[in-house]
């Protein structure tokens with residue numbers, strides 16, 4: 183153990199900074215490392231997604247957060263603090279730009295070269311801007327997808343259904359628990375045994391099967407009894423998927439969350455041990471990329487085989503189809519993307535993955551906010567069901583946090599009510615609010631978030647840039663612009679925002695303005711693309727959805 187090893191984020195009520203805005207952001211930085219995949223190397227999730235450029239940068243960020251005052255802003259460029267400038271008390275405490283490479287240069291080789299020189303880092307969506315809350319961060323999204331799959335199959339949930347997936351990393355680790363919450367029998371193939379153990383330790387995965395036979399037996403028995411079960415299997419998805427297909431077994435649902443976006447540091451090709459892969463990363467990355475591509479081709483061909491055999495197959499946001507298509511699988515995009523297939527009507531209303539983190543570290547604060555959510559939205563069946571399920575199934579990981587898919591108006595209403603609870607002492611300490619970058623107005627990603635938009639605006643990155651500028655103009659506490667995606671270059675641009683509800687009148691203004699504008703932009707973005715749901719949402723909110731017809 184080094185002093186850089188995993189340690190919990192600071193909790194309690196003692197301030198180390200000049201105020202809770204700074205203290206809140208510092209605790210979030212600590213928290214992403216506390217719940218991240220490889221904290222000693224500052225890696226949070228998504229293969230190389232980092233919280234800071236290096237340890238010197240990390241320490242300088244911590245020192246800056248401890249000293250800056252309201253009216254000063256810390257600037258971070260790809261995980262490295264580059265200065266503190268005088269702004270004004272309504273300005274963000276931190277602004278960031280992570281992994282943005284100019285268009286013609288935005289290629290994997292350029293990224294890896296710049297990364298090797300220590301000039302850039304991949305911030306993921308929520309690693310570089312300290313918003314990651316562990317595997318639970320995407321759990322409701324995965325659960326909502328599974329429930330929509332059930333609806334498509336004409337059933338109320340996935341009881342008795344077999345879900346096959348792979349990848350038990352930072353985000354993929356949410357799959358076994360989300361599957362169980364949807365009552366499925368879910369098999370997760372993972373090539374790294376330590377990841378299987380970690381998901382079991384934190385309560386996300388129930389079983390570790392020693393071989394495929396045992397895994398399938400466990401799945402079949404649970405299916406027959408319509409009993410939920412989650413089973414991890416050590417193996418390479420590029421071998422196991424074709425093997426299951428060759429046996430004539432067709433799962434009801436197939437997806438994948440290996441780190442296929444990264445052919446060097448993420449995806450592990452078949453036929454190589456983890457040690458061999460680690461060595462090749464520096465000795466022969468080209469060979470590794472070729473081997474990963476060849477494996478992904480087999481992996482995706484098996485997924486297409488399941489698709490043609492009648493399974494519901496979808497890409498869960500890891501760019502596996504894109505990599506397979508590059509490797510010669512011409513029909514890889516016959517597999518739909520989860521956003522378009524299942525979630526777009528929600529995004530079109532700016533309903534998306536909203537999150538809060540209790541900076542006190544006290545589970546009682548989380549429980550009080552759960553109660554608050556239930557009382558604020560009594561008629562929202564989906565939120566009532568979700569909070570019930572989350573309380574029952576989701577273990578606390580790091581600072582107590584919750585994700586809930588809320589939309590325009592609801593996010594602001596909740597945050598303002600929480601701010602009042604902080605003010606009147608009903609919560610022990612302030613609460614941070616944030617959301618995934620994968621949110622209505624905040625991301626352009628033509629192979630994930632914005633694939634096949636109604637008006638063809640898939641690749642236009644103006645929206646996330648507008649979002650970041652709007653958040654900085656709307657008094658948010660932290661605003662970030664990220665780019666990257668596959669090979670960390672050229673696939674997406676997104677924006678992140680964080681606010682700290684410290685119970686003050688200033689926080690009330692910041693929360694009202696920033697959270698309302700954030701979702702308002704989401705509605706405007708989808709209305710601009712012609713989605714009916716957005717016009718209805720705009721009307722409900724009293725907004726003009728289109729200034730120009």
Ligand code: NAD
Nearest residue numbers: 227228229349351352353354373374419440450498499500
């Ligand atoms: P991670 O790097 O923490 O974990 C990836 C896991 O895949 C690792 O445990 C690795 O051992 C395993 N793996 C790699 N190759 C494998 C193979 N051939 N067979 C079996 N297992 C293999 O990444 P993560 O944070 O879990 O993210 C996974 C992917 O999902 C990434 O591509 C990420 O960009 C994407 N993602 C999607 C969403 C979304 O909204 N749907 C959200 C976050 C991340």
